[in-house]
Amino acid sequence: MKPFDARLLRHARAARGVLVLGAALGLLRTLAILGWSWCLAQAITTAVLPVLGGAGGGAGRIGEGAASAAAVPGLVAGALLALCVRSAAAWGMDVVAARGAVRVKSQLRAAALDALDARSPLREQTGGDARPSSDAELTTLLGRGLDALDGYFSGYLPQLILSVVATPVLVSAVLLADPVSGVTVLLVFPVIPVFMVLIGLATQAVQERQWAQLQRLSASFLDAVEGLATLKIFGRERRQSARIARETEEYRGRTMRVLRVTFLSGFVLDLAGTFSIALVAVTVGTRLVDGAFPLGIGLFVLLLLPEVFVPIRQLGAAFHASTEGLAASERMFAVIEGDGAGAAGGAGAAVGTRAAAGEAAGASRGAEAAAAAPPAAPGTPVIAFDRVVVERGSRIVAGPMTFSVGAGEFVALAGPSGAGKSSLLAALLGFVVPVAGTAALAGGLAWSGQRPGLLQGSVAENVALGCARPDPGRIRRALDTAGLPELDAARTLGAAGAGLSGGQAQRVATARALYRAWTRDTAALVLDEPSSALDAEAEAVLCRALRAEARSGRAVLVVSHRPALLASAERVVRVDVAAGAVA
Secondary structure, rough: OOOOHHHHHOOHHHHHHHHHHHHHHHHHHHHHHHHHHHHHHHHHHHHHHHHHHOEEOOOOOOOOOOHHHOOOOOOOOHHHHHHHHHHHHHHHHHHHHHHHHHHHHHHHHHHHHHHHOOOOOHHHHHHOOOOOOOOHHHHHHHHHHHHHHHOOOOOOHHHHHHHHHHHHHHHHHHHHHHHHHHHHHHHOOOOOHHHHHHHHHHHHHHHHHHHHHHHHHHHHHHHHHOOOOHHHHHOOOOHHHHHHHHHHHHHHHHHHHHHHHHHHHHHHHHHHHHHHHHHHHHHHHHHHHHHHOHHHHHHHHHHHHHHHHHHHHHHHHHHOOOHHHHHHHHHHHHHHHHHHHHOOOOOOOOOOOHHHHHHOOOOOHHHHOOOOOOOOOOOOOOEEEEEEEEEEEEEEHHHHEEEEEEOOEEEEEEOOOOHHHHHHHHHOOOOOOOEEEEEEEEEEEEEEEOOOOOOOOEHHHHHHOOOOOOHHHHHHHHHHHOOOOOOOOOOOOHHHOOOHHHHHHHHHHHHHHHHHHHHHOEEEEEHHHEOOOOOOOHHHHHHHHHHHHOOOOEEEEOOOOOOOHHHOOOOOEEOOOOOEEEE
């Protein structure tokens, strides 16, 4: 957990403005503090010198450099003006930080969503660093996690700016006014940063555990809500309630540990700062009593001393208040930069949401950008695999595989589970990069994955997903062709397509792929296990539709285990775990 992460400047440009304006206002505030301390010290000196020893100001150097009585009104006015400037600058820093936090959160959220949108939907199925991450964890990260940056920007960042800008200026002013006090400050000042580092390490550990517990709590709650109907049927809802209660209690305990460390650290930092100020004040007071030091300079130094230590002390306190935001930002940057290991508190950065959205889109990245290609001559290879080898982690999961699908051809890809059929399609779609060989596609592609990937909304909106101007007639035709003539296109579905049976959801996904193929006039149609949840009658309708697509000149490639669909294909490419593809 870094005090300041440079990636913030790279992924949120608004943070640069916060730093620049904050530094300028911090410098103005520092100069106002110097002016206020000097004017106030001189005014007090002029007022008390007659009391100490008449107009001469007492013994020794006490009255050295004192202003005349006529200058007191001007000094008081100057002190008041400096105080107003200081207050305005502090207010300006708060405004800049608060508004900057809103813009930075918006930019980080947009960058994270763009990164999730660009990520392979098969990422969650990979091993190694891309360990599974639930939707609840990502929702917590994009919601509560980013909102925690408010404390970072409104509390921590202004103090960090002041520590960088104000502290050197104020220490230099003390050093120039009184070298003895300045050297003492330089000697005792490092004690506070050392305490901050030690306490920060302890805070980081407890904050990381608290954040991980919050994500587990969110995931548990979402799982319980999603499976509430099933839990009620089997009478297991009370066990889930007890589990959530345990998770909540653990989160409460971890939160109290964070607060305990925060309060103790604040006490330690205040104690260290107080001792440091007292040490310098004692040396100044001793010399003033001896008459070996001008009263005006002594008061100036004493007024500056708290200001020297205030930024670093408040920085430590603000750091603990912003640790949740810092912990969340670490995972946010991991999501943006594609580091699966850190995206969700050790749970990985894979994106189930993206998987659903990717399959819902029904097309590869290449297909999204591809323009409609002219119809290929019958038999011309549209999909071609040439010695393709796919790895997941360090293990080969598919290949070497070589086969092609020509225009107007209906080919089925069959084989045992784990032979690499879906991995082969992932290489064609661009979701994974083959370690050897090439997967080529001539023209656009419409695709439907194993999961329907339906979204909340009407059936028509799911079928025409991604289309700026849906064609109601074509939507109806796609549903009829997929075997859903009775399904109302205006019917509203719940979250994740709730309201349809598994077979209906699968056919809506097929209708979406058909709609995309017709709308974009794609050269190929690729379906992954499109009939796994269908009965024999519905599967026969699907087989007729796929044969019709092939007769229209489109290359059709289907992954399936179902005998009826394999029998309907013109050619079956069988994939063996060891031997690759055999036509």
